[in-house]
Amino acid sequence: MKTNRMTWSTALVSAAIVLGACGGAIEDTETLNPDALETETSELNSPIYDRARAFAAANPKRDGGTWDQWCGSLMWRFGQLPESSARPSAIEAFRASRISSMDPTQAPTGAFHWWDIGADGHVGADLNGGGGTVFMATRKLAQSWGDAIGVNSVHGYSAATGARYLGWSMDYAGGHIAGGGAPPPTSGGLPQTTTEYDGIPGPIYYKRIQTVARRDYGYTGPIDGVTGPNTEKARVRITARELNRRGGPRTSAQEDGIPGKVYWTRVQTVGRSFGYTGPIDGIPGPNTYKAEHKICGYAVNRAF
Numbered sequence: 001m002k003t004n005r006m007t008w009s010t011a012l013v014s015a016a017i018v019l020g021a022c023g024g025a026i027e028d029t030e031t032l033n034p035d036a037l038e039t040e041t042s043e044l045n046s047p048i049y050d051r052a053r054a055f056a057a058a059n060p061k062r063d064g065g066t067w068d069q070w071c072g073s074l075m076w077r078f079g080q081l082p083e084s085s086a087r088p089s090a091i092e093a094f095r096a097s098r099i100s101s102m103d104p105t106q107a108p109t110g111a112f113h114w115w116d117i118g119a120d121g122h123v124g125a126d127l128n129g130g131g132g133t134v135f136m137a138t139r140k141l142a143q144s145w146g147d148a149i150g151v152n153s154v155h156g157y158s159a160a161t162g163a164r165y166l167g168w169s170m171d172y173a174g175g176h177i178a179g180g181g182a183p184p185p186t187s188g189g190l191p192q193t194t195t196e197y198d199g200i201p202g203p204i205y206y207k208r209i210q211t212v213a214r215r216d217y218g219y220t221g222p223i224d225g226v227t228g229p230n231t232e233k234a235r236v237r238i239t240a241r242e243l244n245r246r247g248g249p250r251t252s253a254q255e256d257g258i259p260g261k262v263y264w265t266r267v268q269t270v271g272r273s274f275g276y277t278g279p280i281d282g283i284p285g286p287n288t289y290k291a292e293h294k295i296c297g298y299a300v301n302r303a304f
Contacts, residue, residue, distance in 0.1 A: 022071040022090055022122045022137065045220075046109045047179055049127035052078060052135045053145065060146025067137035068148035071123050074137040075112065079125065081175030090114070091121030094166060096173035104131030104154040105215055107168040110180015113154050117163035126168070127151065129182055132214040142218030153218035159255055195297030199274075199290035201227075208300035209235050215304075233257035235296055239267070242299040246270050259284075267292045274298070 055078050062070050072090045075081065087093040094114045104113060109129045115122040124136030131154035140160040141150040158165050170176060193205040203225030213219035213234030221230055240253035243266040251263040261282035268280045271291030278287045 022069045022118070022120050045133075046128050046182055048109050048125075048177060049133065052125070052127050052151075056135075056145035056149050060149065062137075062147075062149075066147045068139055069120075069137070071137040072120075074135070074149065075123055075125055075172050076175075078135065079172065079175060079177040081172055081177075085171075085173040085175030087173050089120035090123040091116065091119075093123065093173045094121055094169075097169040097171050099167040099169050102165070102167040104165070104168060107131050108170070108180060109182040110177035111168045111170055112172050113168045114166040115158070115161075115163035116166055117161055121166075122157070122161075122163060123172070124152070124157070125177060128214075130215050131155070131168075132216070132218060133220055134218075143220060151218060151220065153216060155216045156218045192301045193297050195293050196301050197294070197297075199294045199297075201293050205293070205297055205300070206231060206235075208303070209238060209296065212238055212300050212303045236263070238299050238303075239292055239296040242295055243267065243270055264288060267295065270295055 061067065062073065067074060072087060072093055076086060085093070087096060097112065097114070099114070100111070101107070107113065107126045107129060109126060111126040111129070113124050113126060113131065113134050122136070122138065124134035127133045127135050133151050134154060134157065135151055136157065137149055138152070138157070139148050140152060140157055142152045142156050144150040152160070154165060157163065170180065190207055190211065191204060193202070193208055195201050195205040206227050207223055207225040210219060210221065210223040210231055213231070214223065217234050217237055219230060219234050221228065234257065236253050236257045236259050237255070240251045240263060243263070244250050244254055249262055249266070251260070251266055253259050253263040264284045265280060265282040267284070268276060268278065268282070268288055268291065271288065271294070274291050274294040276287055276291040278285065
């Protein structure tokens with residue numbers, strides 16, 4: 001067998017046929033523009049992450065076509081897994097794997113995350129641990145590295161597709177990614193942010209947002225306490241999640257990070273508990289923004 005898994009001998013044709021497909025209909029949905037994402041820093045990424053980036057750069061397409069619907073094939077080729085681990089679909093590979101936990105935040109690097117969707121299921125490989133940066137073949141990506149190949153978080157993929165999360169394993173039908181097993185990232189001993197109380201954002205506040213965003217929303221930028229477009233988008237999503245936990249009407253900003261009138265009305269309503277005394281009109285101003293920061297500060301102080 002060729003080590004790069006991309007040159008096929010006659011003996012491997014049968015193995016190629018049984019490499020796992022993914023569940024769900026083929027999607028036309030566009031992925032996010034990778035140029036819009038914040039700068040990544042290599043010191044925050046694992047060697048497996050670096051290998052995945054190199055693999056995607058060398059193989060942005062699958063044999064000249066799209067990677068969409070070929071999640072199992074991606075795992076097998078990228079992970080250089082043994083022929084014995086090849087299965088017709090992701091869901092069949094799941095059934096032949098040993099699930100370690102249903103908590104994606106505990107997944108080490110190199111773990112496989114599994115979903116029940118469509119007839120064939122879905123699978124992705126955890127690049128940095130903790131379920132925040134999962135390498136997969138789909139059009140539902142937080143960051144695209146080619147034709148339906150890139151990364152999303154466990155939460156992000158589940159939210160985008162409605163797929164049922166099945167847990168994670170260290171094996172793919174008995175095969176393992178070399179170098180896997182590093183523990184997931186931690187909060188790094190970050191103190192609580194005072195933004196919850198004074199509504200004034202600062203470096204600790206943004207570091208906590210970035211840490212939560214990496215775990216829950218596929219954020220791959222630096223955890224440096226400096227805000228940027230994707231940190232701001234994550235901040236809105238985290239705030240919206242807290243708003244939705246407190247009742248309705250529900251804001252879709254939890255999924256898309258785009259604040260609208262419902263979002264601002266909810267900020268003002270929930271903001272009453274954080275000292276906001278202005279009108280409930282869905283129009284943001286200085287006091288609404290201050291309440292928004294307090295709500296987000298409250299959420300990230302309790303996220304880890």
